Structures are given as C-alpha cells and as structure tokens.
Amino acid sequence: MLAQQKQDITALFQAALAPILTGTEVVANVVLERPRDPSHGDVACNIAMQLAKQLKMNPRELATRLVDALLADPARNGLIDAAEIAGPGFINLRVSAAAKQAVVKSVLAQGAAYGQASAGAGKKVIIEFVSANPTGPLHVGHGRQAALGDALSSLFVSQGYDVTREFYYNDAGVQIQTLANSVQARLRGFKPGDAQWPESAYNGDYIADIAEDFKQKKTVSASDGSPATASGDVEDIESIRAFAVTYLRNEQDIDLQAFGVKFDNYYLESSLYADGKVDAAVDMLNKSGKTYEEEGALWLRTEDYGDDKNRVMRKKDGTYTYFVPDVAYHIVKFQRGFTQAINVQGSDHHGTIARVRAGLQAVNVGIPQGYPDYVLHKMVTVMKGGEEVKISKRAGSYVTLRDLIEWSGGGEIEKGRDAVRFFLISRKADTEFVFDVDVALKTSDENPVYYVQYAHARICRMLEQWTGDEAALANVDLSPLTAPTEAALLATLAAYPETLARAQAELGPHQIAFYLRDLAANLHSFYFAERVLVDDEALKAARIALMVATRQVLRNGLALIGVSAPNKM
Numbered sequence: 166m167l168a169q170q171k172q173d174i175t176a177l178f179q180a181a182l183a184p185i186l187t188g189t190e191v192v193a194n195v196v197l198e199r200p201r202d203p204s205h206g207d208v209a210c211n212i213a214m215q216l217a218k219q220l221k222m223n224p225r226e227l228a229t230r231l232v233d234a235l236l237a238d239p240a241r242n243g244l245i246d247a248a249e250i251a252g253p254g255f256i257n258l259r260v261s262a263a264a265k266q267a268v269v270k271s272v273l274a275q276g277a278a279y280g281q282a283s284a285g286a287g288k289k290v291i292i293e294f295v296s297a298n299p300t301g302p303l304h305v306g307h308g309r310q311a312a313l314g315d316a317l318s319s320l321f322v323s324q325g326y327d328v329t330r331e332f333y334y335n336d337a338g339v340q341i342q343t344l345a346n347s348v349q350a351r352l353r354g355f356k357p358g359d360a361q362w363p364e365s366a367y368n369g370d371y372i373a374d375i376a377e378d379f380k381q382k383k384t385v386s387a388s389d390g391s392p393a394t395a396s397g398d399v400e401d402i403e404s405i406r407a408f409a410v411t412y413l414r415n416e417q418d419i420d421l422q423a424f425g426v427k428f429d430n431y432y433l434e435s436s437l438y439a440d441g442k443v444d445a446a447v448d449m450l451n452k453s454g455k456t457y458e459e460e461g462a463l464w465l466r467t468e469d470y471g472d473d474k475n476r477v478m479r480k481k482d483g484t485y486t487y488f489v490p491d492v493a494y495h496i497v498k499f500q501r502g503f504t505q506a507i508n509v510q511g512s513d514h515h516g517t518i519a520r521v522r523a524g525l526q527a528v529n530v531g532i533p534q535g536y537p538d539y540v541l542h543k544m545v546t547v548m549k550g551g552e553e554v555k556i557s558k559r560a561g562s563y564v565t566l567r568d569l570i571e572w573s574g575g576g577e578i579e580k581g582r583d584a585v586r587f588f589l590i591s592r593k594a595d596t597e598f599v600f601d602v603d604v605a606l607k608t609s610d611e612n613p614v615y616y617v618q619y620a621h622a623r624i625c626r627m628l629e630q631w632t633g634d635e636a637a638l639a640n641v642d643l644s645p646l647t648a649p650t651e652a653a654l655l656a657t658l659a660a661y662p663e664t665l666a667r668a669q670a671e672l673g674p675h676q677i678a679f680y681l682r683d684l685a686a687n688l689h690s691f692y693f694a695e696r697v698l699v700d701d702e703a704l705k706a707a708r709i710a711l712m713v714a715t716r717q718v719l720r721n722g723l724a725l726i727g728v729s730a731p732n733k734m
Contacts, residue, residue, distance in 0.1 A: 198210070298335045306542070550602075
C-alpha cells in the first residue's frame with residue numbers, strides 16, 4: 166500500500182471516529198497493519214478494540230459504527246471496496262484493484278527515487294564501521310561490517326538523513342608496537358618458526374612484503390593522503406612503525422575500493438591523544454564526581470548507569486584502559502553535531518557498550534541516553550569445497566576479505582563483490598553466518614544473489630523484444646492486471662517504501678535482502694504463469710508497465726546494498 170493511500174485510509178477512520186469522540190477526552194491513534202492471512206483482506210485495524218473500554222462500548226458495536234461510517238464516506242470510492250468485522254472487533258478492509266495497480270505509475274514516475282522519504286531531513290547521523298586496526302589485511306568479519314554499515318548508511322540516506330560514513334583507526338597502543346616489532350624482525354632476517362622470532366609477532370606473508378618495501382625505501386600513502394617514506398634503517402623503529410601502518414592502511418583502502426565501499430571521513434585514535442581530547446574527557450569525568458581513586462588506579466562509577474561493576478579508567482602505570490578513548494571519541498561525535506551515532510562492530514565489543522554509555526552520561530553535557538546505537542554482528546564461517554577455511558596464507562591466521570571476493574567471483578572482482586555484499590547482509594547481524602563459496606559460484610536459484618540479479622536480467626531480455634516507448638507507459642490503462650501473480654507483484658512493489666522505512670528504523674539492512682528475494686520470487690512466478698507480449702494490446706501494455714516498474718524496484722533495492730543489476734546473465 167502506498168504512503169498516500171495509507172494516509173487516506175487513516176483519514177477515513179479519523180472522520181468516522183470524529184462524531185463518536187466528540188465531547189470525550191479520548192484520543193484515537195489509528196494504526197493500520199497488513200493481515201497475516203491475505204484472505205482476510207489488505208488492511209487491518211484494531212482501533213475499535215483499543216477504544217471500546219474508554220468509550221464504554223462493545224468493541225464489535227463500535228467496529229460496526231466505524232465500518233458503516235467509512236463505507237458511507239464518498240472519499241473511500243476508488244480506494245476501499247469492502248470492509249468486514251472479524252473476531253471481537255477487528256476491522257479488515259479490501260483495497261480496490263485500481264488502488265493496488267496505482268503503484269506501477271508511482272514507480273514509473275519516481276524512478277530511482279521510489280522508496281525514498283524525508284523523515285530524516287535536517288538530522289545528522291554518523292555511522293562508524295569496519296574501523297580495523299591497521300595491523301593486517303581486512304578479514305571476513307570486517308567484510309560483514311562493511312556490507313552492513315554501507316547498506317545501513319544508504320538506508321538512512323534514502324530516508325532523508327545527512328549521513329557521514331566514518332572509519333576509526335586504532336593506530337595507537339600495543340598492537341601497533343607489535344606490528345613494528347614484527348616487521349623489524351623480518352628486516353633482521355628472521356621468520357616465523359625461528360628461535361629469534363617474537364612470540365607475539367604477526368606471522369602472515371604481508372609482514373615480509375612490508376619489510377621488503379621498507380628495505381627498498383618506498384613511499385606509500387593512505388586514505389587521508391599522508392605519505393610515509395621508509396628510511397630503510399632496520400634500527401629506525403619509528404620509521405618502521407609509521408611505514409607499516411600507512412602501508413596497511415593503503416592495503417585496506419584497496420580492499421574496500423574493490424568492495425565498493427567509500428568513507429566520508431577517517432578518524433585516528435592517536436589524534437584524540439595528540440589533540441588533548443582524552444585528557445579533556447577524563448577531566449570532565451573527574452569534575453562530574455563520578456570517579457574515585459583506589460589501589461593506585463582511577464575508577465569510573467559505571468554501576469550508577471547500569472553496568473555490572475565499576476570500571477578502571479587509568480591503570481597503576483598511568484595508561485588509560487581502552488574504553489576511555491572511546492568515551493572521548495563519542496564526545497567528539499556529539500560535539501560535531503551528530504544527534505545519532507551508530508557503531509557497526511563485532512559481537513566481542515558487547516562488553517564495552519555499558520561502560521561507554523556510562524561515561525557519556527557521566528560527563529553531563531547533554532548526550533542522550535542510549536548514545537551511541539550499536540549493531541553487533543556475529544562470526545562468519547567460510548566454507549569452500551565442502552570444508553571450513555580458517556587460514557589465509559597471506560594473512561597467516563584468517564580468511565581475508567580479498568580472498569573471499571576473489572573466490573566468490575571465480576576471479577571476477579565485480580561478480581565476487583556482488584556475491585559477498587549480498588550474502589553478508591542476507592542474515593540478521595546478530596546471527597552467525599556460514600558463507601559457502603561454492604553456493605556463491607552457482608548459476609541457479611540456490612544462489613540468492615544470482616536469483617535476484619537473474620530476475621532483473623530476465624525482465625531486460627523480455628523488454629528487448631518490445632519496440633514501444635517507455636515514456637508512453639505513464640498513461641497506460643492498468644486495469645487488465647488481475648491475475649494472481651500480477652497481484653502478488655503489485656503488493657510487493659507497494660511494500661518497498663515501508664520496507665525501507667522499517668529497515669532503517671530497526672537498523673536491519675538484512676530486510677532489504679529478504680525483500681529482494683521475495684520480489685524476485687514473485688517475478689519468476691509471473692514469468693512462468695503469464696506471457697507479456699500477448700496479442701491483446703491493452704493487456705500487453707499493462708504487463709510491460711508492470712515489468713518496467715518491477716525492473717526499477719529491483720535496481721533500486723540492489724543499488725541500495727551496493728550490488729549491480731546486470732542486463733544479461
């Protein structure tokens with residue numbers, strides 16, 4: 166059902182309620198839903214059951230009065246064909262065929278804008294995702310974050326929000342020092358397995374690649390454009406550190422580019438220390454009265470904000486625990502004007518949520534409760550050749566995103582990107598996911614991305630045989646669209662805007678993948694049940710318009726999740 170039609174039906178209910186509510190203080194909130202069983206109608210409303218007790222009326226009696234008034238209202242002509250009362254007072258409406266068919270012209274008129282809304286106009290939201298430590302190649306978990314975060318960002322854009330995609334680099338701390346030590350050990354001629362090889366060192370082949378380029382005194386640049394030139398001196402640990410970090414940031418940039426993901430901003434953890442943001446956050450927390458000293462450490466009273474215990478902020482050695490810069494970073498996000506912040510992270514970050522939110526409440530600068538929002542994802546298991554793949558030679562201990570893209574496309578980057586992107590958002594983030602490379606390579610309905618893309622290509626192939634003008638479809642008579650498979654397509658097309666709005670509100674981009682599979686299934690069912698290029702000119706024109714509209718919505722949905730819509734397959 167289109168948004169305007171929903172508003173019109175709501176207005177019909179409000180008009181029917183007006184004389185009943187006159188003289189009372191009862192407030193009616195009309196909620197329209199789709200019946201679980203399609204045989205019950207197209208729209209359901211339980212307003213009579215909601216208000217009956219307040220109005221001291223029998224719910225079925227109230228429902229009867231509402232139905233009578235609604236059916237007597239001239240405004241329902243062309244919109245509502247029938248209304249029925251079910252059970253204790255549910256009101257089920259049957260929408261007219263013309264109202265259902267109207268979605269085709271709506272799609273044709275709006276094109277790529279169909280499904281977009283302005284609910285978020287004027288609101289700034291920052292979505293942080295991937296945020297990988299620059300200590301190695303991106304792994305499949307980062308890939309799931311990239312797919313989820315980018316699709317979620319596009320969802321928010323589609324609803325009118327001003328969105329910033331941000332990558333937060335953890336470029337400070339022990340892991341960065343371990344990276345530098347690993348490269349230095351390689352420069353000294355040691356390798357994994359040697360007695361002199363550091364126990365904590367990174368073992369992947371990429372460490373040898375960094376060492377070789379450092380030896381050659383090469384220059385590399387990362388996403389922020391800051392170059393790093395290697396000194397070539399094995400004892401110059403600062404040059405090794407700077408070069409290795411920039412080298413890996415550049416490698417991650419290349420992987421993200423192949424994945425079709427772009428960021429608006431990159432933020433360095435080190436800048437929080439350099440700019441005094443961490444010290445400023447600690448000072449605010451101290452002044453709030455929510456900190457205390459014990460056993461040589463500085464603690465934050467996170468229990469006051471629902472955490473299971475108080476947390477150490479500054480350890481005995483004077484260093485901060487890892488959640489402190491996170492608090493500082495999110496204060497900065499709020500100060501930058503982002504009224505909503507969303508972090509897409511692995512489920513191993515669950516323990517940090519309570520303490521970060523506690524810190525943000527404790528500084529008492531007006532940050533709303535529940536800031537930031539989190540989308541936590543579970544692990545991805547990669548299967549290939551019927552066996553689980555755990556190790557990449559390049560990374561040394563995990564499957565990289567680059568490996569997954571190459572495998573899933575049979576060497577074709579775009580094909581692999583499409584498969585990986587679609588697969589990685591095709592389940593709720595908080596469920597574990599098994600990525601089967603063999604399925605991603607199949608050209609059958611077992612492969613969900615192929616199934617959806619083939620629906621688009623199938624329509625393109627149909628339309629190649631038609632020689633008419635698409636512009637003329639704006640005025641086509643749609644009344645011949647009465648077959649059951651046509652009705653299913655019309656209903657699914659009409660559900661697209663609501664699907665986007667719900668997916669955005671629930672931070673659930675997986676709902677777009679679900680929707681696209683449903684739309685593709687309806688298209689394939691139509692294809693096998695009906696012919697498009699029939700002799701009946703009126704029916705042919707109506708079906709072509711339906712196909713063009715379906716092709717458009719498939720394109721819109723695929724573009725939103727960063728997947729291509731091929732014309733041929």
